Amino acid sequence: MKKGYFSVGTAVLLSLGLFTSQALAQTESFCSATGHSGESVQLDYNHVGTVGSKGYELWCDKNTTSCKATFYADGSMNCQFQNADDYLCRSGLMLQSQGKTYDQFGGDIYAEYKLVKGNASGVDYSYVGVYGWMENVPGAQNGLVEYYIVDNSLSQWMPGDWVGNEKIAENVSIDGGTYNVYRNTRTGPAIGHQGDVTFYQYFSIRSSMRDCGTINISAHMRKWEELGLKMGKLYEARVLGEAGHNNGNQASGSVDFPHANVFIADGTTPTSSASTNPTSSATSQEATASLPGTIEMESFETNGGDEVTIYGDVVGEVKPGAYLEWTVDVANAGIYSFEVLAARADEEGRESTISLLIDGTTVGAVSVLTDTDWSDLHYKTFSGTTSTSIASGKHTLRVSFDDGYVNVDNIKFTAQGTESLASNIRMSLNNDKSVQVFDMQGRALGRVSVAAGASLQDALFARFHKSGIYLVKQGSRMMKVRVTR
Numbered sequence: 001m002k003k004g005y006f007s008v009g010t011a012v013l014l015s016l017g018l019f020t021s022q023a024l025a026q027t028e029s030f031c032s033a034t035g036h037s038g039e040s041v042q043l044d045y046n047h048v049g050t051v052g053s054k055g056y057e058l059w060c061d062k063n064t065t066s067c068k069a070t071f072y073a074d075g076s077m078n079c080q081f082q083n084a085d086d087y088l089c090r091s092g093l094m095l096q097s098q099g100k101t102y103d104q105f106g107g108d109i110y111a112e113y114k115l116v117k118g119n120a121s122g123v124d125y126s127y128v129g130v131y132g133w134m135e136n137v138p139g140a141q142n143g144l145v146e147y148y149i150v151d152n153s154l155s156q157w158m159p160g161d162w163v164g165n166e167k168i169a170e171n172v173s174i175d176g177g178t179y180n181v182y183r184n185t186r187t188g189p190a191i192g193h194q195g196d197v198t199f200y201q202y203f204s205i206r207s208s209m210r211d212c213g214t215i216n217i218s219a220h221m222r223k224w225e226e227l228g229l230k231m232g233k234l235y236e237a238r239v240l241g242e243a244g245h246n247n248g249n250q251a252s253g254s255v256d257f258p259h260a261n262v263f264i265a266d267g268t269t270p271t272s273s274a275s276t277n278p279t280s281s282a283t284s285q286e287a288t289a290s291l292p293g294t295i296e297m298e299s300f301e302t303n304g305g306d307e308v309t310i311y312g313d314v315v316g317e318v319k320p321g322a323y324l325e326w327t328v329d330v331a332n333a334g335i336y337s338f339e340v341l342a343a344r345a346d347e348e349g350r351e352s353t354i355s356l357l358i359d360g361t362t363v364g365a366v367s368v369l370t371d372t373d374w375s376d377l378h379y380k381t382f383s384g385t386t387s388t389s390i391a392s393g394k395h396t397l398r399v400s401f402d403d404g405y406v407n408v409d410n411i412k413f414t415a416q417g418t419e420s421l422a423s424n425i426r427m428s429l430n431n432d433k434s435v436q437v438f439d440m441q442g443r444a445l446g447r448v449s450v451a452a453g454a455s456l457q458d459a460l461f462a463r464f465h466k467s468g469i470y471l472v473k474q475g476s477r478m479m480k481v482r483v484t485r
Contacts, residue, residue: 030112030114030212030259031114031212031213031259033076033114033258034258035258036070036072036074036076036078036258037072037073037074037076038051038052038072038073038074039051039052039072039073040070040071040072040073041056041070041071042068042069042070043058043068043069043070043071044067044068045058046058046059046060046309046317047309047317048309048310049303050303051071051072051073052072052073052074054071054072054073054074054075054091055091055092055093055094056069056071056077056089056090056091057088057089057090057091057238058071058079058088058089059086059087059088059089060081060084060086060087061084061085061086061087061244066081066082066083066084067080067081067082067084067087068080068081069089071089071091075091075259075260075261076257076258076259076260077089077091077241077256077257077260078254078256078257079241079254079255079256079257080118080253080254081243081251081252081253081254082250082252083250083251083252084243084244084250084251084252085244085245085250085251086242086243086244086245086251087242087243087244087251088240088241088242088243089240089241089255090131090238090239090240090241090242091239091260091262092111092130092132092236092239092260092262093109093236093237093238093262093263093264094235094236095234095235095236095237096135096233096234096235097299098233098234099233100233100234101231101232101233101234102217102218102221102222102231102234103218103221103222103231105264106264107264107265108216108217108218108219108264108265109216109217109218109234109237109262109263109264109265110214110215110216110217110218110262110263110264110265111129111130111149111214111215111217111237111238111239111260111261111262112213112214112215112239112259112260112261112262112263113128113129113151113212113213113215113239113257113259113260113261114211114212114257114258114259114260115128115152115211115212115241115255115256115257116211116255116256116257116258117154117211117253117254117255118253118254118255118256119253119254120154120155120243120251120252120253120254121251121252121253122245122250122251122252123154123155123243123244123245123251123253124155124244124245124246124251125155125159125243125244125245125246126153126154126155126159126242126243126244127148127153127159127240127241127242128150128151128152128153128154128240128241128242128255129148129149129150129151129152129206129215129239129240130147130148130149130151130215130217130237130238130239130240130262131146131147131148131149131236131238131240131242132146132147132217132234132235132236132237132238133145133146133147133190133191133234133235133236134147134231134232134233134234134235135191135192135232135233135235136232136233137200137230137231137232138230138232139230140199140200140230140232141185141197141198141199141200142190142193142197142198142199143232144190144191144192144197144199144200144232145199145200145201145202145230145232146186146190146199146200146201146202147201147202147203148163148201148202148203148204148240149179149203149204149215149217149220150203150204150205150206151177151206151209151210151213151215152206152209152210152211153209154241154243154253154255155243158205158206158207158208158209159203159205160205161180161182163182163184163201163203163205164182164183164184164201164203165183165184165185166182166183166184167180167181167182168181168182168183168224168227168228168229169181169227171207172223172227174204174219174220174223175215175216175219175220177206177207177210178206178207178208179204179205179206179207179220180203180204180205180207181202181203181204181205181223181224181227181229182201182202182203182205183200183201183202183203183229184200184201184203185198185199185200185201186198186199186200186201187199191235191313192313202224202229204220204223204224212259217237217262237262238262239257239260239261239262241255241257243255288301288326288327288328289326289327289328289329289397290328290329290330290331291328291329291330291331291336291390291397291413291415292331292336292413292414292415293412294410294411294412294413295326295328295397295410295411295412295413296313296409296410297313297314297315297324297399297408297409297410297411298310298313298314298315299326300324300325300326301325301326301327302324302325303322303324308322308324308401311407313409314407314408314409315407315408316406316407316408318401318404318405318406318407318408319401319404319405320401320402320403320404320405321400321401321402321404322400322401322404323398323399323400323401324398324399325396325397325398325399326396326397327394327396327397328394328395328396328397329393329394330390330391330392330393330394330395331392331415332392332415333389333390333391333392334389334390334415334416335385335386335388335389335390335415335416335471336385336386336390336413336414336415336416337383337384337385337386337413337414337416337473338356338364338366338383338384338385338386338411338412338413338414339381339382339383339411339412339414340354340366340368340381340382340383340384340408340410340411341379341380341381341408341409341410341411341412342354342368342379342380342382342406342407342408342409343368343379343380343406343407344368344369344405344406344407346405350403351367351368351369351403352367352368352401352402352403352404352405352406353365353366353367353368353402353403354366354367354368354382354399354400354401354402354406354408355399355400355402356386356397356398356399356400356411357397357398357400358386358390358395358397358398359395359396360396360398361388362387363386363387363390364384364385364386364387365384365402366382366383366384366444367382368382368406369382379407379409383444384438384444385416385438385471385473387439387471399411416473434447434448434449434450434474435447435448435450435456435472435473435474436472436473436474437460437463437464437470437471437472437473438470438471438472438473439471445464445470446463448460448463448472456472456481457481457482457483460472460481460483461483467483468482468483469481469482469483470483
């Protein structure tokens, strides 16, 4: 089973008043839904993004071009898979920025769905319902819980006792239905981690299938607490359609969701930062990051063209020319050094350039070196320095993936001192009598040793044989040096 790395999702704010059983019955008029509406996005590759105000995700393990999905601005989705090891499509809420447990949102969290099954074959396991993660869970290894509320299946049977190594309760009444509750210990991929880690899984498995309904996610979590299962901060809550195989089959089939929605009743339904569209003037926006400081890639405001995929706390599957943007608050004017934590693999030995732009002007770039094996990537730090001083105040920072196909975790910015250009500069050198040298795009050129009494200009020209302006760094000291010959 593919585990959730992905985490972009949104839902509109719904004002529902008191959520009584009568009101609930009225909301389920969506069970008569037959079609889709609004702008749509068609995919035949793994991807996370937004359409309108709704978040979506397509994942297919193997034979990805035979797996497709169409996501609509009204939240509905159509999911098709063929010859897949594991397939999922899902949409809903990204909640990790809230830092809240399920009972701190000012109202219960609900999911609505209507599904229409297509023909399915080779499906050994399937989950249709609600999916998500919790963090900082007391007693859970790595503080993580992956949870499922399963109302239906794309195979001929519902998931059974095999889903968990502990059967916590049998035939308990939750939210008007009867469910079995399980806890499982699993080692595998998880949010916020590279490689496999150990975590808990919680399952509520409905005793009988239903094709349409409203799931009170908070009611399930209250029951889980009553049964002794610990809760943590909610990372996400999504409507899910997942199917796969365990016994050498190839899973094929389809499921249509003419209605899918996740929301908070009597509370504030958060919207994804990825769905906001800041104006061209950054000064009118609230800052979402600060310089100096570390910018996490998954926290972006704007995803240029939805051309990146979020894997927990990194971004990957980046298409050439894609970009991410933040509104940043620069504390002090000056030159900034930056460190990009990234990885890339390319059998042809090519590099990938990542450029930094402030208010549309390129101020730095780094080239991410290659490894030879995507399955064994390790992240490295690639350093650069801004080519110009950045003014204090609010700006739009764009990170542009010029060549694409790179994974990035974060970028750390550190303020540097600035000095005036000089025609003949001599420095008091430390014991190694060398300096780091960068070009005006912030690309590292190498180190230069400076003989006692020699000028930096002489040393730079002897090393690079080229006039121009260089950025020179020794320790925490940074300056621009003009070389003319």
